[in-house]
Amino acid sequence: MKRLTTLLLLAATTVGLTACGSSSDADPATEASTVSVQDPWVKAADSGMTAAFGTFRNAADHDVTIVSATTDGVAGRVELHEMATDEDGQMVMRQKKGGIVVPAGKTHTLEPGGDHIMLMDLTRPVEPGQDVRVTVRFSDDSTMSFTAPARSFAGAEEDYEGGTDHGDMEHGDMDHGDHG
Amino acid sequence: MGEPRRGLSRRALLTTGSVGAAGAVVGAAGASAVAREAPAADPGTRTVAFRGAHQAGVVTPPQDHGVLVAYDLVEGADADALRRLFAIWTDDVARLTAGRAGLADTEPELALRPSGLTVTLAVGPGAVEAAGVDVPSWLGPLPAFSVDRLEDRWSGGDLLLQICSDDELVVSHALRLLTKEARTFATVRWVQRGFRGPLGRDRTPRNLMGQVDGTANPRPADHDALVWRSPTTTPDGPRWLDGGTTMVVRRIRMELDTWDEIDRTARERTIGRRLDDGRPLTGGRLEDDPDLDAVDANGLEVIDPFAHVRRARTDDRRQRILRRPYNYDDPPPPGELTDAGLVFVSFQADLERQFVPLQRRLAELDLLNQWTTPIGSAVFAVLPGARRGEQLGQSLLT
Numbered sequence A: 001m002k003r004l005t006t007l008l009l010l011a012a013t014t015v016g017l018t019a020c021g022s023s024s025d026a027d028p029a030t031e032a033s034t035v036s037v038q039d040p041w042v043k044a045a046d047s048g049m050t051a052a053f054g055t056f057r058n059a060a061d062h063d064v065t066i067v068s069a070t071t072d073g074v075a076g077r078v079e080l081h082e083m084a085t086d087e088d089g090q091m092v093m094r095q096k097k098g099g100i101v102v103p104a105g106k107t108h109t110l111e112p113g114g115d116h117i118m119l120m121d122l123t124r125p126v127e128p129g130q131d132v133r134v135t136v137r138f139s140d141d142s143t144m145s146f147t148a149p150a151r152s153f154a155g156a157e158e159d160y161e162g163g164t165d166h167g168d169m170e171h172g173d174m175d176h177g178d179h180g
Numbered sequence B: 001m002g003e004p005r006r007g008l009s010r011r012a013l014l015t016t017g018s019v020g021a022a023g024a025v026v027g028a029a030g031a032s033a034v035a036r037e038a039p040a041a042d043p044g045t046r047t048v049a050f051r052g053a054h055q056a057g058v059v060t061p062p063q064d065h066g067v068l069v070a071y072d073l074v075e076g077a078d079a080d081a082l083r084r085l086f087a088i089w090t091d092d093v094a095r096l097t098a099g100r101a102g103l104a105d106t107e108p109e110l111a112l113r114p115s116g117l118t119v120t121l122a123v124g125p126g127a128v129e130a131a132g133v134d135v136p137s138w139l140g141p142l143p144a145f146s147v148d149r150l151e152d153r154w155s156g157g158d159l160l161l162q163i164c165s166d167d168e169l170v171v172s173h174a175l176r177l178l179t180k181e182a183r184t185f186a187t188v189r190w191v192q193r194g195f196r197g198p199l200g201r202d203r204t205p206r207n208l209m210g211q212v213d214g215t216a217n218p219r220p221a222d223h224d225a226l227v228w229r230s231p232t233t234t235p236d237g238p239r240w241l242d243g244g245t246t247m248v249v250r251r252i253r254m255e256l257d258t259w260d261e262i263d264r265t266a267r268e269r270t271i272g273r274r275l276d277d278g279r280p281l282t283g284g285r286l287e288d289d290p291d292l293d294a295v296d297a298n299g300l301e302v303i304d305p306f307a308h309v310r311r312a313r314t315d316d317r318r319q320r321i322l323r324r325p326y327n328y329d330d331p332p333p334p335g336e337l338t339d340a341g342l343v344f345v346s347f348q349a350d351l352e353r354q355f356v357p358l359q360r361r362l363a364e365l366d367l368l369n370q371w372t373t374p375i376g377s378a379v380f381a382v383l384p385g386a387r388r389g390e391q392l393g394q395s396l397l398t
């Protein structure tokens, strides 16, 4: 049934587009107002760095771009990352140039092994069951905030590009270790 | 004849629908009329409501498969840790029981056919203490009974999850997800897996002794008086457990290899009910109570004085319990034929008033004791249900 609904929605969106032609400029809405996030979460970590995930949905008839992100103080630095193959054929993560695009009328999922919001230089442990407040900024400078609950997660242990050449870099590991 | 064809045509429409936008509209419109009836035909999509005043999995008709897992809290786990753990579990259980993947689910496809999944959260004395709340006197090991041969590896625990579904794969997936999410808070103490008979869900299933088991359980109309804690059933509180219940988990080994030595008549005499259809030895229908006063031509009681059902009954109708057991059948130790029995689970509003006197009577005298041995025992408090917007364990942690 979910699949049917999606198909219907897509069909409806297509119809909408045709009706309005290319009048998307007339839309006064900010990018933030057309985007929603579903099932956001962040990987628990003791220190170093970790990542936030979730599915972004763009209801507008034009693409929107997330250009940066911040947290409620838990991360000293936040970057938008993607996964790519390095010269040695290894999958590594690196900053996503130009930001993360959420296509018109579609969703874009941030997930382990794919695009993600990288939380670096953690100022305190992100403990399982805690909530992290994440704010993303779009290319039109509008912002959207959401709460990402932390979960223990064994995956999302991606190497940072160049990280293998320079040992473990300053980012430490993303392991959560023990919490009580 | 109509059923299979409906299923086929729905699949055909879906395939057409994914081809193109125009096809999708036609396909979807055509299919939605048909799809309305599909869930009933597909037991995998069956869901049991998670939200409510009571947790599911207590008075819910037992699903085909169940696992009970007890956890020990890690050193230093406090009320804040419990709050975070219960927030995680509430979210996971809400998703999984609705047929949706957990938030950080590594096998999301295994969540899509919950098959009547329920997950029930209960706390042992350790968790109540960690919450900084007075531990009720009954929440701890049961009094020792003469029949007990308890082993540590099947006893006790700070927290318990009971996970039940008609699909064993669903049970395993939920167990693994919920345990992984809890790994920084608690370690697994024991796991007991069980299954129920293959009979239709409207009929009472059998245990591994071949008996129809579960017949004389309280009816739904009695649940408020016998199962759920409230100012009426348990006026002395604690109030944080109102809407919850008490839970006994006893691993009871069946001595099936010596049970084999006795004939059907002796087997029926042991219980007081017939093996073929579960009716009382004194006649009547399956759901009828046995006539404990009936005597045979020789003036002897038809229901043996020490029969299980006689010993398990009293005139005090408030002493009844809700039994929700699962069978277990494990690989036997070297040199033995069988390691099987019951993961006996019972729910009762008041443990000391309902369960303890009953178990005491059975331990004193019960023909069945010759062929059954309790090897594990644990007592838990089943927390009240989580209504919309609430979290499991909220009443304990405020």
Ligand code: HEM
Binding pocket: B207, B209, B211, B212, B213, B214, B215, B216, B217, B250, B252, B253, B254, B271, B273, B290, B308, B309, B312, B313, B321, B341, B342, B344, B358, B359, B362, B368, B372
């Ligand atoms: C392996 C262990 C056990 C087996 C095989 C077993 C089997 C049975 C069977 C076949 C019946 C009759 C059908 C029915 O009403 O369900 C029965 C009834 C009952 N059993 Fe058990 N039982 C076991 C352990 C226990 C324990 C530990 C308790 C409680 C402490 C208990 C309490 C009862 C009660 C209350 C009834 C209903 C009596 C009535 O009202 O007629 N049983 N049991």
Ligand SMILES: [Cu+2]
Binding pocket: A051, A081, A082, A093, A094, A116, A118, A158
């Ligand atoms: Cu990254």
